[in-house]
Amino acid sequence: MSEPTGGVVELDHVTKTYDGGVTALDDVSLTVADGDLLAVVGASGSGKSTLLHLMGTLDRPTSGTVRVAGERVDTLGDRALSVLRARRIGFVFQQSHLADRQAAVRNVETGLLYAGVPRRRRETLALEALDRVGLAHRAGHLPHQLSGGERQRVGIARALVTSPAVVLADEPTGALDSVTGAAVVDLFRALNATGVTIVVITHDQELAASLPRRVTLRDGRVVADERAVAVGGAKEADR
Amino acid sequence: MRISLLDLLRIAVGGVTARLTRAALSVLGIAIGVATLVAVTGIPASGQQALLAELSRLGTDLLEVSARPAQSDDVATFPAESVAMAGRVGPVTGVSAVANTQASVRRSDVADESSGVGVAVLAARDDLLGTVDAELADGRYLDAAVDGFPTVVLGAQAARWLGITRLPDDGPGPQVLIGDRWFAVVGVLEPARLVPAIDQAALVGWPAAEQYLGFDGRPSVLYVTARENAIEDVRAVLPATVSPELPGLVAVSRPSDALLAKRQTETTFSGLFVGLAGVALLVGGIGVANTMIVSVLERRGEIGLRRSLGATRGHVRAQFLTEAVLLSGAGGFLGVLLGAAGTVVYVLARGWPVVLPPAAAGLGLAGAVVVGVVAGLYPAVRAARLPPTEALASA
Numbered sequence: 001m002s003e004p005t006g007g008v009v010e011l012d013h014v015t016k017t018y019d020g021g022v023t024a025l026d027d028v029s030l031t032v033a034d035g036d037l038l039a040v041v042g043a044s045g046s047g048k049s050t051l052l053h054l055m056g057t058l059d060r061p062t063s064g065t066v067r068v069a070g071e072r073v074d075t076l077g078d079r080a081l082s083v084l085r086a087r088r089i090g091f092v093f094q095q096s097h098l099a100d101r102q103a104a105v106r107n108v109e110t111g112l113l114y115a116g117v118p119r120r121r122r123e124t125l126a127l128e129a130l131d132r133v134g135l136a137h138r139a140g141h142l143p144h145q146l147s148g149g150e151r152q153r154v155g156i157a158r159a160l161v162t163s164p165a166v167v168l169a170d171e172p173t174g175a176l177d178s179v180t181g182a183a184v185v186d187l188f189r190a191l192n193a194t195g196v197t198i199v200v201i202t203h204d205q206e207l208a209a210s211l212p213r214r215v216t217l218r219d220g221r222v223v224a225d226e227r228a229v230a231v232g233g234a235k236e237a238d239r
Numbered sequence: 240m241r242i243s244l245l246d247l248l249r250i251a252v253g254g255v256t257a258r259l260t261r262a263a264l265s266v267l268g269i270a271i272g273v274a275t276l277v278a279v280t281g282i283p284a285s286g287q288q289a290l291l292a293e294l295s296r297l298g299t300d301l302l303e304v305s306a307r308p309a310q311s312d313d314v315a316t317f318p319a320e321s322v323a324m325a326g327r328v329g330p331v332t333g334v335s336a337v338a339n340t341q342a343s344v345r346r347s348d349v350a351d352e353s354s355g356v357g358v359a360v361l362a363a364r365d366d367l368l369g370t371v372d373a374e375l376a377d378g379r380y381l382d383a384a385v386d387g388f389p390t391v392v393l394g395a396q397a398a399r400w401l402g403i404t405r406l407p408d409d410g411p412g413p414q415v416l417i418g419d420r421w422f423a424v425v426g427v428l429e430p431a432r433l434v435p436a437i438d439q440a441a442l443v444g445w446p447a448a449e450q451y452l453g454f455d456g457r458p459s460v461l462y463v464t465a466r467e468n469a470i471e472d473v474r475a476v477l478p479a480t481v482s483p484e485l486p487g488l489v490a491v492s493r494p495s496d497a498l499l500a501k502r503q504t505e506t507t508f509s510g511l512f513v514g515l516a517g518v519a520l521l522v523g524g525i526g527v528a529n530t531m532i533v534s535v536l537e538r539r540g541e542i543g544l545r546r547s548l549g550a551t552r553g554h555v556r557a558q559f560l561t562e563a564v565l566l567s568g569a570g571g572f573l574g575v576l577l578g579a580a581g582t583v584v585y586v587l588a589r590g591w592p593v594v595l596p597p598a599a600a601g602l603g604l605a606g607a608v609v610v611g612v613v614a615g616l617y618p619a620v621r622a623a624r625l626p627p628t629e630a631l632a633s634a
Contacts, residue, residue, distance in 0.1 A: 086549020114549035
């Protein structure tokens with residue numbers, strides 16, 4: 001077991017084998033640094049989703065260690081993990097998972113529900129988060145009054161509202177047309193510029209190529225970890 | 240991390256109202272059970288109240304003294320002077336008597352014998368009505384002016400059987416054939432609440448019975464009224480007073496007690512009804528459990544989302560349990576209202592005073608909440624145990 005290296009999310013020789021013997025991740029070591037905008041790219045079945053679940057503490061590794069915000073996940077119980085998810089991790093899903101009958105701002109407030117934020121402060125924070133994703137003017141709209149891209153941005157605001165250490169986005173553009181998807185990626189880039197650490201799981205090579213760092217998975221292994229020269233300064237090969 | 244009760248309630252209300260039809264049906268199931276519970280306790284309570292009011296109006300100072308035959312085919316009677324002897328007991332305030340003449344009654348001479356079957360022809364003293372607190376529906380009662388003539392007064396039931404419930408305002412009254420002689424019907428009685436035997440009787444004056452029906456003047460049933468506070472003492476001495484030779488063959492009963500017992504069994508719903516209400520509530524509970532299980536299956540995505548937003552297993556469990564209790568609690572509230580309304584309608588239709596025991600309403604509500612907790616437990620635990628990854632994957 002290695003010492004923490006200061007990354008927001010650290011995976012150290014992580015293997016995940018499911019009941020039935022399928023190895024979804026095979027000895028993966030990966031560190032997400034503070035301020036990273038990272039694409040995890042790979043074909044379906046390459047272990048992307050498993051990687052997201054382990055990073056998001058929704059599942060535990062079969063072997064190896066996962067650290068999120070410096071905390072070793074394997075030593076934590078359900079309550080402590082939940083606190084970690086509530087405060088340090090924001091999730092964005094392919095389907096935005098909004099409550100149909102609640103206005104955008106209420107949906108964003110849900111992100112604060114389990115983080116111990118008093119009710120009177122939630123609306124302020126939610127409106128701020130909506131402002132950051134450019135939807136302040138849609139705060140009172142119901143999900144069905146919003147476009148697909150706007151709904152996804154509400155989902156992103158819900159992930160941002162707790163100011164998490166990392167935002168994990170699972171195929172965030174998967175349900176969107178290319179123009180709207182590109183706008184969402186632009187939003188990630190803009191948020192990253194303000195210091196938000198973001199991991200985007202995608203099968204879209206083009207999208208991945210547009211982000212400063214790409215980790216490529218194949219058959220549960222990391223086969224490439226590259227940084228774009230323009231953004232990262234120097235291309236960094238896989239360890 | 241704890242979440243406040245208010246937040247929990249808001250989540251649960253949101254969850255319940257998102258599927259309104261289904262929620263309404265589960266609520267209805269519980270409501271029917273609770274309404275039944277409230278009604279089967281409220282209606283008897285009202286009936287009891289009505290009965291007590293009726294008894295206090297009728298009075299409880301009446302004793303019925305009857306002779307038991309020494310042998311089964313004997314006609315049991317008291318000595319002719321027993322009426323006077325009972326009247327001499329200190330606290331006794333009134334004595335009257337009837338005697339079975341064994342005569343038969345027919346509507347007319349062309350009607351066959353069976354037309355009056357069930358009607359007993361009783362010789363009755365003129366003071367009977369006042370003693371047993373019975374009232375005339377029509378006509379007049381026997382008195383000194385008519386009790387020596389072939390006249391008859393019909394009890395309420397006997398009048399219906401014979402088809403003479405109303406007397407003509409003028410002209411000759413109807414006649415019935417008693418034995419082989421025509422008797423003029425001069426009066427019809429209201430139902431006698433305390434002494435139902437009189438309802439099925441045709442009452443003939445004491446002297447008339449002796450003259451026309453071969454009656455020996457020996458009474459078979461005495462009605463004795465006495466001061467309330469001495470009634471048990473009077474009851475104790477009556478057998479030896481009216482039948483000094485055979486006091487053991489005298490039965491003394493208190494008609495008000497008999498009425499009370501009879502009416503209590505009529506108005507107190509048996510355990511069967513309460514059991515039925517319990518079954519209804521149980522079925523309601525199963526409905527809630529079913530609704531919640533389906534809800535958990537349908538809302539895996541929501542469960543996964545909440546887990547990813549930091550909800551603990553406990554939060555998820557509490558949410559679904561609260562939803563179940565909300566459903567059943569709403570059902571309980573509605574049920575209390577329905578049950579109370581049903582009780583009021585039923586009770587008013589019977590002319591009883593409305594009595595709604597608060598305990599029934601409280602018990603109904605509490606029962607509903609308990610049912611909700613029990614029904615919600617399994618679905619809530621299932622929801623909480625759902626692994627977040629599985630919940631998200633199936634969304």
